[in-house]
Amino acid sequence: MTTYDEAAVRPLTLAWVRRQLEAGERIVRTAALHGGITAEMRRLTIGTRDGATRDLVLRSFVDPFYVARAEDSLHREAAALSLLTGAGVPAPELVAVDPAAAQCEYPSLLMTHLAGRTIFDDEGLETRVPLLARQLVAIHALRPAERPRTYVTLTTADTVVVPKGADAAAWAAAINVIRRPAPPYEGRFLHRDFQPGNVLFDLSPRITGVVDWAATSWGPADLDVAHCSTNLALLHGPAWGLRFAEAYEEAGGVLAAAASERLYWQVRDGLACSEEVRSVARPWRAAGRTELTTRAVEQRLDAYVTALMDRAR
Template sequence: MTQRHEASTVRPATLAWVRRQLGAGERIVGAEALQGGITAEVRRLTVATPDGGRRYLVLRGFAGPAEDGPSREAVALTLLAGTDVPAPALVAVDATAAHCEQPSLLATWLPGRPVLADRGLVARLPLLARQLVAIHAVRPAEAERPRPYVALSTADTAVRPPGADSAVWAEAVTVVRRPRPPYQGRFLHRDFHPGNVLFDGPGITGVVDWATASWGPADLDVAHCAVNLALLHGPEWGLRFAEAYQEAGGALAADPDERRYWLVRDALACSEELAQIARPWRAAGRPELTTRAVGQRLDAYLAALLDTPPQR
């Protein structure tokens, strides 16, 4: 999922900053734009080494004057160094655009690619679940924890897709108007879904895009991956992910109504940006996933969540 460019496509000040991070005798000989990013421009840089070899770095440029993605990602990558989570290694960060044209982060490149096809999902689902359990198992010291999660969406900001069942959406809004359930904090990726997980052959080789890493309930990460699976592959796959997570050893809220709260909350949050979510999926080879199609799947997924009676 790349498009080849010359190194000159990196903006001049940013390019100069990247060059200062290189080793003696190293030089940038190419750049490729990586598809799939929503909040950042992402490029893979090819670096020629003095011994005639090649190595690769990933440059992420973030838009917006108040964007804190680079600093949050830098904190997360520093925290993950030395753990079993296959995350990139931080090389450098310019969180305030002091040296670059925009806030930027430079990290190592990991092999593999996201796999968004329906084929093979039965085998990938437990791998995704086990990887998320491993992320939640990271236990940073209190002073090293990322900031608490922020829920920008509310019951009032949900956007019902055209033709969606108004009764279902009214019930979903009622669910998330209830007080937030108590939870035990965990280290969260906060945007864990198939588009941010790299596969090479049968196994996971990397988890990328840590710009929204947070501290919060494991249910929230599970809910986010579940709704993405529902939109990508069909509602039944979203429903199966929470079960797969628990089968992999993950712990969710004990009360099923509390689990449903987080699942419904993140589904409503996705409703606000269906067009942005679907666009990179189409670019990655899923042209059938139009905004209308994913809206229909979201409506069906919500209906399935709310039709499921609580199991105690």
């Protein structure tokens, strides 16, 4: 019996998905996947000819803001998933992609489903942080035959949003840090959004998957480390943000040699988050961290930026 909502997966997209299936297969169930910010995600359970099932994931950009940027994003994600096949990183496998919505209602990508779940709880964090660090080191060790685009950062000193009641002196000093030119760096393959929301764990815990490769880039390892650090600081407190860089080095990762260069990337990512606190906090609350209101996350961001600047003195 088919148990999916035709309105949830739109008719043209359904027809496109069916064309990607093996002979005798059919969609028997769909379920929304929560936690994404830029795209609508659904798990599709596929019934096979022998009576078994397998799962696929459908990623569709439906918000007008993201639809306008979807074609480039989906091309990059499809290229990254193809590159990662057999590379030793637990990533989904690409099934099909329609970047310009030529056959679907919205730009879409179909990929295999990975077992596991995201974990946002404080409990067990001391075990998960080293696992996150080791996984990121493995990603940075990849040497693709064709490099992805050079990293992009959109935040400027003039676009930073200083939280209400923040430490004005610390934020002014942090903003001055990113007024400087970016330090030189040795390029690495970057996930560019590596953080707990894009990493799946089993009960061991063991990492079973890394998802959302749409922002794959070439740039400094420090930038990926800084991004995960900021997310850990907002989810679990500033001390965990500071701890992640240490865990990355303990796992064999190499960061910028100069403290001032490390600070640049750490501060740049923290300040970038100031512009999107509301959208960052929303999926965390939906996942059960109801105490992480926009205001609570702003306060943690202030504490983290202040801690970074205090350590730099």
